[in-house]
Amino acid sequence: MKARVTVTLKNGILDPQGKAIEGALKSLGVSGIASVRQGKVFDIELDGADKAKAEAALKAAADKLLANTVIENYRVEVLG
Amino acid sequence: MKARVTVTLKNGILDPQGKAIEGALKSLGVSGIASVRQGKVFDIELDGADKAKAEAALKAAADKLLANTVIENYRVEVLG
Numbered sequence: 541m542k543a544r545v546t547v548t549l550k551n552g553i554l555d556p557q558g559k560a561i562e563g564a565l566k567s568l569g570v571s572g573i574a575s576v577r578q579g580k581v582f583d584i585e586l587d588g589a590d591k592a593k594a595e596a597a598l599k600a601a602a603d604k605l606l607a608n609t610v611i612e613n614y615r616v617e618v619l620g
Numbered sequence: 621m622k623a624r625v626t627v628t629l630k631n632g633i634l635d636p637q638g639k640a641i642e643g644a645l646k647s648l649g650v651s652g653i654a655s656v657r658q659g660k661v662f663d664i665e666l667d668g669a670d671k672a673k674a675e676a677a678l679k680a681a682a683d684k685l686l687a688n689t690v691i692e693n694y695r696v697e698v699l700g
Binding site (some may be wrong): 542546548558561564565567570571572573574575576577578579580581583584585586587588593594597601602604605606 | 628641645650651655658659
């Protein structure tokens with residue numbers, strides 16, 4: 541089974557990397573960009589076909605390792 | 621207008637970071653994970669309301685800066 545976990549910074553948390561990308565895009569002449577925030581995405585392949593079990597494993601993985609829940613939100617999607 | 625650009629490694633490109641995450645999840649006792657590949661996600665806020673113009677700007681941004689198209693694929697979604 542395939543799944544995707546997307547980790548993004550919470551609102552209000554400063555994102556210097558995003559700001560740097562914003563500046564770089566301006567320097568490169570890409571116009572119309574107001575702001576950029578960077579996050580991470582994890583494409584995960586799971587054993588077995590039990591969707592509920594997969595979601596539980598992914599939630600555990602995100603809480604324990606993939607996301608810092610103090611400053612980041614995560615979203616789990618099981619793609620089937 | 622809001623948009624999201626997702627950058628992932630092409631198939632066949634080694635992902636040592638993903639492998640390390642896989643190993644760490646195993647050590648942490650999260651079971652059922654067969655493989656992990658890491659990518660990046662950019663949440664972008666755009667000026668104006670012209671969807672076609674926004675898509676063109678995002679494509680330019682991805683080609684010039686956000687993705688290394690030799691080893692990475694990218695996907696642009698305009699969320700409206």
